[in-house]
Amino acid sequence: MRRALFCFLCLSVWIGSFLYAQEVLLPLQYGPAAPSGGRHAKGEATALTLPFFDDFANYEGIPMPDRWISAGGWVDKAFAANPPTVGMLTLDAINADGRLYADGSSTLPFPADTVTSRPLRLDSLQSPVARRILTSDSVAISFFYLPGGGSGNMWMRSGDTPETADSLVLEFYDSDADQWNVVWSATGTCVDSLLSRTGRDWQYAYVPINDDKYLRKDFQFRFRNYCSLDNIVEAGYVGNCDQWHIDYVYLDYNRTRGYYYTRDVAFVAPAPSLLRNYQAMPARQFRTSEMASHIDIAITNRFQEELSAHYLYYEDNGYLTAYDGGVDNIGPYLFTGSYQTATSQAQPTITGSFPEDGIPRCYHITHIVTEGVGGDAFAQNDTLRFDQHIEDYYAYDDGSAENGYGVYASSGSAFIASRFSLNQADSLSAISICFNRTRGAENEQMMFYICVWDDDHGQPGRLLYRDASFRRPQFNGVNKSYRYILDKIVNVEGIIYIGIEQVSSGIINIGMDRNNDASQHTFYNVGGVWSGSFLAGALMMRPYFGVKATTGILQAHTDRKKLSVYPNPAVDILSINGAAPGDLKQLFSLTGNKMIETTANQMQVSHLPAGVYLLRILSSGNTYSTKVIIQP
Numbered sequence: 001m002r003r004a005l006f007c008f009l010c011l012s013v014w015i016g017s018f019l020y021a022q023e024v025l026l027p028l029q030y031g032p033a034a035p036s037g038g039r040h041a042k043g044e045a046t047a048l049t050l051p052f053f054d055d056f057a058n059y060e061g062i063p064m065p066d067r068w069i070s071a072g073g074w075v076d077k078a079f080a081a082n083p084p085t086v087g088m089l090t091l092d093a094i095n096a097d098g099r100l101y102a103d104g105s106s107t108l109p110f111p112a113d114t115v116t117s118r119p120l121r122l123d124s125l126q127s128p129v130a131r132r133i134l135t136s137d138s139v140a141i142s143f144f145y146l147p148g149g150g151s152g153n154m155w156m157r158s159g160d161t162p163e164t165a166d167s168l169v170l171e172f173y174d175s176d177a178d179q180w181n182v183v184w185s186a187t188g189t190c191v192d193s194l195l196s197r198t199g200r201d202w203q204y205a206y207v208p209i210n211d212d213k214y215l216r217k218d219f220q221f222r223f224r225n226y227c228s229l230d231n232i233v234e235a236g237y238v239g240n241c242d243q244w245h246i247d248y249v250y251l252d253y254n255r256t257r258g259y260y261y262t263r264d265v266a267f268v269a270p271a272p273s274l275l276r277n278y279q280a281m282p283a284r285q286f287r288t289s290e291m292a293s294h295i296d297i298a299i300t301n302r303f304q305e306e307l308s309a310h311y312l313y314y315e316d317n318g319y320l321t322a323y324d325g326g327v328d329n330i331g332p333y334l335f336t337g338s339y340q341t342a343t344s345q346a347q348p349t350i351t352g353s354f355p356e357d358g359i360p361r362c363y364h365i366t367h368i369v370t371e372g373v374g375g376d377a378f379a380q381n382d383t384l385r386f387d388q389h390i391e392d393y394y395a396y397d398d399g400s401a402e403n404g405y406g407v408y409a410s411s412g413s414a415f416i417a418s419r420f421s422l423n424q425a426d427s428l429s430a431i432s433i434c435f436n437r438t439r440g441a442e443n444e445q446m447m448f449y450i451c452v453w454d455d456d457h458g459q460p461g462r463l464l465y466r467d468a469s470f471r472r473p474q475f476n477g478v479n480k481s482y483r484y485i486l487d488k489i490v491n492v493e494g495i496i497y498i499g500i501e502q503v504s505s506g507i508i509n510i511g512m513d514r515n516n517d518a519s520q521h522t523f524y525n526v527g528g529v530w531s532g533s534f535l536a537g538a539l540m541m542r543p544y545f546g547v548k549a550t551t552g553i554l555q556a557h558t559d560r561k562k563l564s565v566y567p568n569p570a571v572d573i574l575s576i577n578g579a580a581p582g583d584l585k586q587l588f589s590l591t592g593n594k595m596i597e598t599t600a601n602q603m604q605v606s607h608l609p610a611g612v613y614l615l616r617i618l619s620s621g622n623t624y625s626t627k628v629i630i631q632p
Contacts, residue, residue, distance in 0.1 A: 023407050023524050023533060026167075046120040048138075049126050051252035056087035056382035057266070063089060065114055068319035071095075072113035073223070077270040078515045079159060079402055080150075080307040082201060084144050084248040085266040085300065085381040088441040089115060091168065091225040092243045100229070109165050109226040112242075112251050116222035119332075123217040125253070126134040127508075133253065138207040140255035141170075141221060144202045148243030149200060150514075153193040158402040158514035162188030162242040170205070173220040174213050180222065181373035183207055189243065201248070206257045207460040221251070254504075256561060261304040265330065265376050268339060270515075271386035272397070274350055274365065277421075279328065279398050279516065279538075280389035282545050283360040286424045288353040297346060298342035299369050301330045307370030311345040314362040323353040325370045345369070392549050393432070394420045396518035396538035402512030404436040405539055407524045408507055416510065417453060417460045417499035418541050420519070426494035426545045427466075428452060432481035433500070434511035434540035435473035443473050446508045450484055455495035459523055459530040465490045468594075470503065479538060485550045485616060485625070487594055497523065498543045509542035550614065550625050565615060569629035576617065584618040587628075605630050 052065055056075045062072045072095050077087050092114040095101045101112055122139065124132050125141045145168060150160030162168075164186035171180040184207045191201050209215070227242035250262075273279045276292045291618040301307050309330045314322035328342035354363060367384040370435040376382060389395070396418070431450055435443060451531060453460035467487060474482035502508050514537045522533035544550075564580040576585060579601060587596040587603060594601050595613065610632045617624045 006362060014100075023302060023531075023535060024410040025315050029624045036481055038210060047121045047197045048117075049121045050078065050140075052117065052120060052248065053252075053378065054089075055085045055248045056089050057085050057378075058087070058383065060087070065406065066198065067118055069116040070113075070215065071115070075113035076400060077170045078398065078400055079246045080146050080148070081158070081244070082268065083245070084202060084302065085378075086268055086270060086384065087247070088146075088264055089223070089246040089249075090243055091115065091223060091246070092146075093227040093229065093241045097180050101227070109228045110168070112225050112227045114222055114224045117220050119218045119220055120251070121217050122215045122219040126276050126476045133215050135215070136211045137253040138255050139215070139251070139253045140206060140257070141209065141249070141251040142204065142206045142255070142260060142456050143233065143249040144204055145186060145190060145249075147189055147194075149190055159243045160241040161190045162225075162244065162570075163176065163228060164188050165496045166228055166242045168244040168246075169226070170207060171222050172209070172214050173218075173222070175216050175218050176213055177253045181360040186244075189302070201245050204260055206255075208255070208257070231497055237499075243554070244445065245375070245381070246507050248500040261334065262302045262377050263307070263371065263375070264302040264381070265307055265309045266300055266302065266381035267369060267377055267384050268300050268368070271365065271384040272296060273386070273398075274388055278396060280391065280395040280542075282394065282395060282426070283358050283390050284358060284392075285394075286354060286358075286390050286427060287357060288425050291350050294347045294349045297340075297345065297367065299330060300343060301340075304332050304334065306331050309340060310346070310372050310511070311340075311343065311367070313348065313365060313367040319352070319354055319361075319363055320365075323348050323351045329377055331562070340493075351588050354388070354390055363388040363423070364389065368417070381494065392546050393542045393544045396516055396521065397434075397511075397540045397542075398514070398515035398516055398538075399540075401434060401436065401540055402511060403512045403534065403537065404507075404535070405512040406507035406509050407526060410505065412527070414502045415441065415451070415460075415499060415523075415530075416502070416539070417451070417497040417523045417525075417530075418539050419455075419460075419495060419521040420543055421495050421498050422493055425491065427491040427547075428486065428492050428496070428498075428543055428545055429547060430483050430544035430549045432542045432544065433473075434481040434482040436509040436511055437475060443509050445470060445473075446473055446504040446506065447471070448473075448502045448508060450486065451499055451600075452486075452490055452492070453497040454492075454501075458496040459532075460499075460525070464492065464496070466501065473508065481542065483549075488546075488588070492589065496543070499523075500539060500590045511537040526577070550616065563617065565625055565626060565628055569631045570605055571631050572604070572606045573630060574605050574615075574630075576601045576603075576615075579617050584617070586616045588616065 059204050060075050063073055063075055073089055075092050080088060081091055083446050093100055093112050122133055147162050148159035150158040164187050169182050170184040172183050173180055195201055223246060225244050258316055272295045273291050275294055306329050310327045311325040325344040325348050328345055330340045352438050365386045409418055437443060447470040449470055452465035453462055454462045469539050490588045495535055517536045517540045518538040519533045519536050522539055566575055585598050586594055588594055595608060608630050613628050615626055
């Protein structure tokens with residue numbers, strides 16, 4: 001991470017003392033919490049039998065518990081490019097609680113994530129005939145791996161590159177000695193170096209299991225990574241780093257070192273949005289013209305020969321006409337280096353439009369590819385699903401952060417803004433932001449104001465809204481944004497910009513999706529001059545519209561079931577029961593004007609006009625809103 005954290009090459013002149021403002025890439029979003037796993041799992045479940053296979057294609061989050069014991073590792077579909085098949089296991093610098101490891105050092109590598117297989121029966125085969133496994137049976141494990149950090153131009157890379165002192169290791173468990181033994185390892189390097197040296201980004205590893213001490217009924221293997229943190233003192237810079245990605249883990253007998261072809265036609269990347277510009281958008285703003293003409297689908301052939309593939313997609317409820325791309329041949333990726341090129345499968349057309357009725361819906365699109373003749377070896381990588389949200393918010397991002405984004409200024413305010421184009425006038429009521437945790441909870445102390453601007457010739461112009469009091473970053477969990485409700489409803493139209501004014505020194509570190517490029521809609525300002533972003537990606541900031549976007553939002557700490565408001569309707573006094581001491585209570589009119597703000601659990605409302613109001617209760621990590629009625 002020491003040399004790969006910032007990735008601001010060609011953005012501005014790098015000055016070691018941080019005297020100049022600059023736009024920078026930052027460490028990744030903190031990883032998901034995962035149950036801690038013991039060194040081994042004797043007696044916890046029936047041992048698995050051969051073959052063992054996981055390509056992490058049909059699930060996300062914690063590695064599948066029926067195969068793995070995870071302490072920090074997590075599964076994602078889009079972190080690194082061009083995996084063998086869609087989905088990968090990622091190891092990084094985050095512990096099982098989703099925070100940087102406590103023993104992290106700025107100079108020495110430390111053990112980080114550990115993902116351990118469930119016990120495997122390597123003492124005997126169960127089929128076709130039960131017998132003992134021998135060293136002559138050529139038992140082996142193979143997998144593909146890739147260091148983080150991406151390839152190509154620095155400003156387009158995703159994640160963070162492990163240094164040469166960092167490493168990925170594979171260990172086998174020796175049950176007789178009750179110890180783990182390193183049987184394979186790779187030192188940190190950049191993807192471009194691998195491409196130059198081997199002609200491939202993802203590297204193939206093959207490890208035979210030919211020692212009798214491992215041919216036991218309770219055999220286990222595990223992947224571990226060793227990371228090192230940076231010693232930069234500036235707040236907000238140091239966070240998750242040194243990622244390694246693993247895919248296509250396969251353990252069986254009768255293996256051959258040089259043979260890594262599988263009769264497997266599969267998807268490579270997650271399913272895309274069917275919209276031209278957004279991952280999601282409000283139903284009131286949707287128009288048929290927002291639909292893309294086609295989508296890009298990556299399909300691979302893992303075999304050594306050309307195969308036939310059949311591709312189709314459909315929308316679950318029939319709002320779109322089902323699409324059938326038919327059967328077409330696909331060449332072997334390991335020889336050609338290319339995916340399916342037939343337009344009917346690689347670039348299927350959009351077969352219609354969602355309705356322009358303004359009704360919020362989530363449309364479920366399913367993609368399926370199958371091998372057309374001999375049958376697929378692994379079916380789990382043959383299906384993709386995408387939820388197209390046409391509801392009450394815009395999103396350029398796909399909900400997953402591969403980096404952080406920030407603007408550094410040694411003094412004064414720094415502004416960050418994202419542009420959205422409305423098709424009709426609307427009422428902006430909330431903005432969600434995904435913040436990344438950083439070393440020592442530095443990010444949690446940053447102060448900022450939410451701002452909204454109109455358009456001035458393609459960049460933020462007149463300030464339409466600014467918070468009355470500052471906010472701090474809030475965190476909801478893995479890749480989860482926190483929804484900040486505005487102090488009042490802001491009536492907007494045309495082109496608008498949402499964002500923040502950062503008033504703390506350092507870097508505030510906002511999540512950045514590197515798989516969708518909305519850099520042409522991202523702007524920053526230090527010293528009074530707006531500049532367009534140079535970094536490929538999409539900021540994880542989303543505008544929400546309408547009163548409903550402010551109601552019923554409950555996050556981590558306050559138990560919604562214990563909250564009650566009475567009497568409702570109220571005449572003189574409105575009481576709130578179940579709120580934590582010191583929680584902020586705000587009462588808004590339905591036009592967005594703040595009428596009362598207090599930390600007390602009672603409000604005097606007799607002076608207010610009769611009508612319907614919105615009560616909002618705020619605490620650290622929580623927002624709860626409900627409607628109340630005031631009677632004369």
